[in-house]
Amino acid sequence: MKENKVRWGILGCGKIARKFAEDLSLSSSGYLVSCASRSLSRAEDFARNYSAEKAYHDYPSLVSDPDVDVIYVATPHSMHYENTLLCLENGKHVLVEKPAAVYAGQFEIMSKLASHRGCLLMEAMWTAFLPVIATVKEWTEKGKIGQIRHMDADFGFTSHFDPESRLYDPNLAGGSLLDIGIYPLFMAIHLLGKPQKIQSAVSYAKSGVDDECTVLLSYEGGATASTYSSLKVHSDTKCEIYGTKGKITIPGRFHEQDHFFITNENGESTRVDCGKTGRGYFHEAEHVNNLILNNLTESNILPHRLTKTLLEVMDEVRKQNNIRYPFEKEE
Numbered sequence: 462m463k464e465n466k467v468r469w470g471i472l473g474c475g476k477i478a479r480k481f482a483e484d485l486s487l488s489s490s491g492y493l494v495s496c497a498s499r500s501l502s503r504a505e506d507f508a509r510n511y512s513a514e515k516a517y518h519d520y521p522s523l524v525s526d527p528d529v530d531v532i533y534v535a536t537p538h539s540m541h542y543e544n545t546l547l548c549l550e551n552g553k554h555v556l557v558e559k560p561a562a563v564y565a566g567q568f569e570i571m572s573k574l575a576s577h578r579g580c581l582l583m584e585a586m587w588t589a590f591l592p593v594i595a596t597v598k599e600w601t602e603k604g605k606i607g608q609i610r611h612m613d614a615d616f617g618f619t620s621h622f623d624p625e626s627r628l629y630d631p632n633l634a635g636g637s638l639l640d641i642g643i644y645p646l647f648m649a650i651h652l653l654g655k656p657q658k659i660q661s662a663v664s665y666a667k668s669g670v671d672d673e674c675t676v677l678l679s680y681e682g683g684a685t686a687s688t689y690s691s692l693k694v695h696s697d698t699k700c701e702i703y704g705t706k707g708k709i710t711i712p713g714r715f716h717e718q719d720h721f722f723i724t725n726e727n728g729e730s731t732r733v734d735c736g737k738t739g740r741g742y743f744h745e746a747e748h749v750n751n752l753i754l755n756n757l758t759e760s761n762i763l764p765h766r767l768t769k770t771l772l773e774v775m776d777e778v779r780k781q782n783n784i785r786y787p788f789e790k791e792e
């Protein structure tokens with residue numbers, strides 16, 4: 462830390478890294494110091510665009526930089542485990558893109574290493590930190606719509622099939638479930654907790670990954686949640702939460718939304734504006750800065766327990782539908 466500000470490094474200079482770096486520049490509690498790419502020219506371009514002092518041509522150089530406190534891992538899914546371990550072994554705090562790992566067993570190892578090294582580890586499930594989601598979580602906990610009985614959320618867009626793209630390549634742990642289905646599942650687990658029963662159905666792309674995935678989660682006491690993700694159709698990408706005394710609707714696209722609607726028992730609906738800063742990544746960056754400045758190694762909003770449950774649910778969905786990535790070890 463320098464002058465009570467958290468110093469960031471970015472590992473992998475791709476699409477999401479650019480958006481995150483833009484929002485990080487809005488923070489007054491942290492700033493970008495270094496970035497690393499497998500290509501030096503890409504790292505240099507990135508450093509120039511987002512005012513980083515240093516650009517590295519490989520990831521090991523970044524994790525050895527003594528001026529970096531925390532590293533944002535922004536690589537494809539299949540790389541998260543290896544990249545995060547590299548950071549933690551070098552004593553860096555880590556914010557790792559979603560999904561934090563490909564399967565729960567990987568995350569357990571990451572989590573153990575983080576606590577052994579006294580480092581912060583958090584999944585970059587940025588939606589959790591948006592003012593809309595924080596308010597919805599608080600209001601449902603206070604019982605503003607009574608007891609939640611059902612949640613229904615989706616995330617879908619049309620995409621061109623390219624077997625070598627991050628979305629479709631099994632070697633990069635592609636598929637709709639891990640890429641976007643994770644958002645509606647996160648909402649269900651954030652609001653309702655760990656499910657008792659998981660049922661699912663998928664359709665398969667030619668590369669073998671799922672291009673559509675529907676999940677039904679059942680909870681003790683009878684509440685349910687249904688989620689849908691798709692790389693084939695443009696869906697509303699909204700989230701409806703039905704309670705015994707009303708309903709909350711987060712309109713599309715719910716995972717980046719700045720307002721929602723609450724409907725009471727008489728059917729009267731009110732719009733609630735919560736706002737957001739930048740594209741919304743600002744809020745997760747600020748949360749990480751605050752944790753580090755307060756010497757905390759785990760988020761109270763997105764604890765390791767939640768990330769692990771999310772991965773366990775996705776593991777079970779993949780098991781039910783025989784989706785196994787080529788690099789997964791035989792058990």
Ligand SMILES: NC(=O)c1ccc[n+]([C@@H]2O[C@H](COP(=O)([O-])OP(=O)(O)OC[C@H]3O[C@@H](n4cnc5c(N)ncnc54)[C@H](OP(=O)(O)O)[C@@H]3O)[C@@H](O)[C@H]2O)c1
Nearest residue numbers: 473474475476477478498499535536537538558559560627
């Ligand atoms: N939070 C969000 O809103 C959001 C949105 C989109 C994606 N994501 C997540 O962010 C992560 C990255 O997604 P993205 O869309 O930014 O991906 P991307 O642009 O395709 O790739 C990210 C970067 O990963 C690095 N990389 C390392 N090993 C690689 C390999 N074997 N193949 C390809 N790239 C490799 C590359 O960086 P260098 O060549 O510079 O090293 C690449 O530019 C994923 O986990 C994704 O789920 C999050």
